[in-house]
Amino acid sequence: MRYMQSSRGMYGQRASRRWPWIVLVLVLLAAIGSTISFFVFRGEKEEPELPVVEEITSEETSDVIVTQLEDADPQETLFQEADFSTANASGTAKRGITGDLFTHVIVAGLPAIDTATTYYEGWLVKPTTLEFFSTGEFFAREDGKWGLVWERKTIDAPYDILDYRQVVITKEMRDGNIAPSPEHLVEATFDAVVDN
Numbered sequence: 001m002r003y004m005q006s007s008r009g010m011y012g013q014r015a016s017r018r019w020p021w022i023v024l025v026l027v028l029l030a031a032i033g034s035t036i037s038f039f040v041f042r043g044e045k046e047e048p049e050l051p052v053v054e055e056i057t058s059e060e061t062s063d064v065i066v067t068q069l070e071d072a073d074p075q076e077t078l079f080q081e082a083d084f085s086t087a088n089a090s091g092t093a094k095r096g097i098t099g100d101l102f103t104h105v106i107v108a109g110l111p112a113i114d115t116a117t118t119y120y121e122g123w124l125v126k127p128t129t130l131e132f133f134s135t136g137e138f139f140a141r142e143d144g145k146w147g148l149v150w151e152r153k154t155i156d157a158p159y160d161i162l163d164y165r166q167v168v169i170t171k172e173m174r175d176g177n178i179a180p181s182p183e184h185l186v187e188a189t190f191d192a193v194v195d196n
Contacts, residue, residue: 084188124164
């Protein structure tokens with residue numbers, strides 16, 4: 001009788017030692033399964049209906065986008081313009097929200113540059129905190145001007161995107177440095193948006 005009790009005690013100890021290993025194996029299997037499903041299914045997301053920013057590099061496309069913003073119903077959209085003029089540059093920056101899409105477009109008269117070694121880059125700056133981000137590289141238009149289009153769904157843009165009211169254009173070297181040049185060729189500011 002004592003022998004049976006002693007074996008049960010030993011069996012109970014062995015089972016209690018196995019339990020953490022069983023849980024660990026189950027957790028690892030779940031983690032591996034979720035990782036595999038992430039990589040397998042992430043490519044099946046729906047493509048956005050609008051062209052991605054890299055594809056908006058033509059004068060015609062950017063002008064169509066601006067026309068759509070300007071012609072949209074004022075009750076359903078926000079549209080703003082900021083003109084700029086300096087000794088070496090002039091043009092117009094525009095921004096708007098239509099539905100769930102934020103669009104920022106610049107058309108600028110800027111000096112010719114060697115695009116193999118340098119490029120023009122746009123920035124949006126929040127004047128109150130001086131936070132900023134790049135809106136990308138300008139493309140050469142057929143009319144001799146430079147253009148830039150930056151679009152994001154509002155859910156993917158910073159929640160306070162309308163607070164980034166200052167537009168800056170810099171000339172950058174193709175040297176891999178992502179920091180903006182301290183020299184601003186252009187600065188323009190959109191009016192503050194007041195909530196009603």
